[in-house]
Amino acid sequence: MKKIIFILSFLFGFTSLYSQKLSSNNSKAIKNFNEAIKLYENYNYLDAINKFKKAINIDPLFIEAYILTAQVYSDLNMFDSSIVYYKKTVEIDQDFFPNAYMFIAKFSYMTGKYEEAVKYQELYYNHYKLNPTQRARAKIDLNIYYDALELYKNPVPFKPINLGPNINSIYSEYSPALTIDDSTIIFTRKVPVKDKAMEQEDFYQSKKLPNGNWELAMPLLGELNTPNNEGAHTISADGKILYFTACNRSDGQGSCDIYRSYKIGNTWTKAENVKELNSVSWDSQPTLSADGKTIYFASARNGNMDIYVAHMQKNAKWSHPQPLPDNINTARSELTPFIHPDGKTLFFASDGHGGMGGYDIFYTKKINDTLWTTPQNIGYPINTHKDDAFLFVNASGKYAFFASEIENGYGAYDIYMFEFPKNIITTPVTYFKGIVVDIDDNKPIIHAIAELFSLKDASIAGKAITDIDGSFLLPLPAGEIYALNISAKNYLFYSEHIELIEAYDSLDPFVKYIYLRPIKKDQIMVLNNILFDFDQATLKPESYVELEKLYNFLVDNPNLVIEIGGHTDSIGTKDYNLILSEKRAKAVYDYLISRNINPQRLRYKGYGDTMPIADNSTEEGRKLNRRTEIKILYNN
Missing domain, CATH: 3.30.1330.60 (OmpA-like domain)
Structure with missing residues (x-):
């Protein structure tokens, strides 16, 4: 009986179940009520509900039976049913159990009924039985519901488009990530394991065709995909480095660790544990800045799910990760960070900043290495009363990609895109896509080094190495003046001056052949x-x-x-x-x-x-x- 005594003590504010006089005098109703409590204690929730309902049918004013029926429904996450019985409670007696108003408001909020949430939370907040501590807590929740209602009444444009059958399948696809030029998408697909009653997560890739459609997605080649799970990833701007999450591996430091793989030609190397980022706890969901110099990720190393940051050092190792400031990390959970290619707009999911309910997606702007703006909700209906996370916004800031269980999809989770609100990404990003060749024979030059410098402070804004076809890709955030240098052994280096003071977008890239001259x-x-x-x-x-x-x-x-x-x-x-x-x-x-x-x-x-x-x-x-x-x- 300990569990139900605790529940009743919480509901009624008394310490002894047997000292409380029930509102019903009907012995048959009380008998069913007590039997329901025993069933509840033994986790027979549905049978307990039936017994509570029998008690109510015998005595329609048996208020405790309504309260505990509502409680059991909430334990089953059947919040709409719970609301019905809590409302009946306050109809019978509005003062018997003031917390009923709080629960009606809470469950209305959790199910997206924001006007109801505000209405009942106001009734709770103004109830004369609340003590100062309860009233202060009620005010906090009331403000959250006010904010959610305001977001609900002012929706942002949101028309998700399914990426189609070449990306999505009868299985689940999620966690999309694109290269800076939007030409390649890498995502996670959950597929059944042959001859086993289980599923595994692997990485798949698709390239954009000239007509704008996606080619049929195929598993990544090489040693990256394994019989274990791989997911929660980020790719470098040029698509040649992939950081991801894997759990319970023999070389792991914690329950889940961050790993790294390199693309060589068309295949991916065996993943390596990025030990300097990981802890003995849970580390996951990395996101890499476009210049490759900063990485953000979620970690439970200090007890909470928080977002951490590390910086690439001169020795090609990551610095010791540090948590982001308290105006981002809360006492609750922050997850799925995504740093936009502009290098300053960070998106993340949180259940600690209010919002529409569950996890909402927020964004914050980097002021300097230690200061960030107050996180802002990206709006309804991008955010809903359900858990919303894993958002990817392309370089131009025009489109966002996400996974959802929207009806009429191809599988459970499908990947969608939508036009992103224009006011969030204020520094669009373009890119320089080059193919480096020898001026004498037009053959591609492999392993040439392309370096992008900001002429404002001489800092390296990006670095890339040419592939087997001589190609490289570098992001170019607008509002800067850059020096681009390309060098290779036995060649004169190439120099270009790039001014992006005016805003450009990623649909107007710099694409050109670069001819290096042999030293002679x-x-x-x-x-x-x-x-x-x-x-x-x-x-x-x-x-x-x-x-x-x-x-x-x-x-x-x-x-x-x-x-x-x-x-x-x-x-x-x-x-x-x-x-x-x-x-x-x-x-x-x-x-x-x-x-x-x-x-x-x-x-x-x-x-x-x-x-x-x-x-x-x-x-x-x-x-x-x-x-x-x-x-x-x-x-x-």
């Missing part, structure tokens, strides 16, 4: 990120990224002798342009000398406007003509 006599390379103010020969601070690249190039090729050539447009006199161009070339020369490059390896010369590479009659042409070049004079 008379080859010329333009340094597009050596910058000067108008009519000046003083190097702008943004130039030092490229100057450092040039310095390292000369260190790596100690036998080179080069000429630094300065060039101008045709504005100004020829004599003046010759002088200005020589001063600019000497500024680069002086920098290299200051870095202890042997002066015998360096020459400098000003060419003025005598060697244009574009039409000087247009601003764009004049911009191209204002340049600094290096020319190979000697290569031993």
